Amino acid sequence: MDKRLFKSILLIITYAVVLVMVLARLELIGAALGQLLGLFRPLIIGFALAFILNRPCHFFFRLYSRGLGKTKAAGAARPLAVVSSYLALIVVIAAVFSFVVPKLTQSIQTFALNLSGYLTNIQDWVNQLVDYLHLDMEALDLSRLNETLENLFQQTLGMLSSLAPHLLELTTGIVSVVVTGVLALVFSIYMLSGRERLLAQCRRVLRAYVPAKFADPITDVVHLTSDTFTKFITGQLIEACILGGLCSAGMLFIQPDYAPLIGVTIGASAIIPVAGAYIGAIISAVLLLMVSPLKALVFLLFLVVLQQIEGNVIYPKVVGSSIGLPGIWVLAAVTVGGGLLGLEGVLLSVPVASVLYTLLRRDVRKRLTGKRDV
Numbered sequence: 001m002d003k004r005l006f007k008s009i010l011l012i013i014t015y016a017v018v019l020v021m022v023l024a025r026l027e028l029i030g031a032a033l034g035q036l037l038g039l040f041r042p043l044i045i046g047f048a049l050a051f052i053l054n055r056p057c058h059f060f061f062r063l064y065s066r067g068l069g070k071t072k073a074a075g076a077a078r079p080l081a082v083v084s085s086y087l088a089l090i091v092v093i094a095a096v097f098s099f100v101v102p103k104l105t106q107s108i109q110t111f112a113l114n115l116s117g118y119l120t121n122i123q124d125w126v127n128q129l130v131d132y133l134h135l136d137m138e139a140l141d142l143s144r145l146n147e148t149l150e151n152l153f154q155q156t157l158g159m160l161s162s163l164a165p166h167l168l169e170l171t172t173g174i175v176s177v178v179v180t181g182v183l184a185l186v187f188s189i190y191m192l193s194g195r196e197r198l199l200a201q202c203r204r205v206l207r208a209y210v211p212a213k214f215a216d217p218i219t220d221v222v223h224l225t226s227d228t229f230t231k232f233i234t235g236q237l238i239e240a241c242i243l244g245g246l247c248s249a250g251m252l253f254i255q256p257d258y259a260p261l262i263g264v265t266i267g268a269s270a271i272i273p274v275a276g277a278y279i280g281a282i283i284s285a286v287l288l289l290m291v292s293p294l295k296a297l298v299f300l301l302f303l304v305v306l307q308q309i310e311g312n313v314i315y316p317k318v319v320g321s322s323i324g325l326p327g328i329w330v331l332a333a334v335t336v337g338g339g340l341l342g343l344e345g346v347l348l349s350v351p352v353a354s355v356l357y358t359l360l361r362r363d364v365r366k367r368l369t370g371k372r373d374v
Helices: 003-024 026-039 041-068 072-113 115-133 143-161 164-193 195-209 212-251 256-269 275-291 293-318 327-341 343-373
Strands: none
Touching: 003 026, 026 041, 041 072, 041 164, 041 212, 072 115, 072 164, 072 256, 115 275, 164 195, 195 212, 212 256, 212 293, 212 343, 256 275, 275 293, 327 343
């Protein structure tokens, strides 16, 4: 038998055996991968934090490089940029906890105090509608719902008060979170401060162990993935902040005491592609419906106009061009990603699909161009 044919058959048999073993031990392999990812959790979190702060760090680096010029202190541009990035992050977090969180807490407390009255209003409205339509049904009684909510509140307080026996376990969890956070912070600082050196090392390793015909495409895909994820994350966060802020400003004329609550709800839901706008609108409309159906209707009309202005005027000016994925593929990516990985899949599916779509479009254009030349 030909040696080349024998090697091919042996390779196919080996692949088949390995595939069968993997499928037979799929749960065990999944658990092992989960433990392995747990060990690398600080590194993964640190990489994510460094990735988020990469653009602010690059902005500060260019700013300090221009200011310092070619002086002896030019080498301090990178450390100063890293420190400035983390200071900016701390300022943003402090501003959120100082201004947004107290207003949000106040709105939630106001809603909780008025919940019983809102349920009574709904009960009266439904009963009046039943009488007006002459429907044969018993009067709606929402007193049990109110009792259920009160019991749930009491159970929550009971769970909080019973945490004392589990103090050791809770303390261990807190220590683990703190250690993970500190290690992730150290990793992120190292990645940001040694960005050029790490990238150069990765390129050298890739060139050393991967043939040139594969190294260049891999480098191109990595750059494309990085740019796509950066545009997506930046765009979604800016859109969420703009939409949440404008919605809070508009709510000052509709229901001022719920302006922070609904603004945060709309802003947070805007981070989720496609479905986020509908989720935030439904939740906010239900909250306002308990106060007044007219205010809920006015809010929905206001939100539709606001989203049109924000999507067609503000977002393109501030964020620039989108990630280049047609709407039908965005919907398909969100559907598939949500079905596979839940919320994480919804958030990651759009940039991943955009990368695959761009690579496919490039390959199709290349193949068509080659056929035309022939």
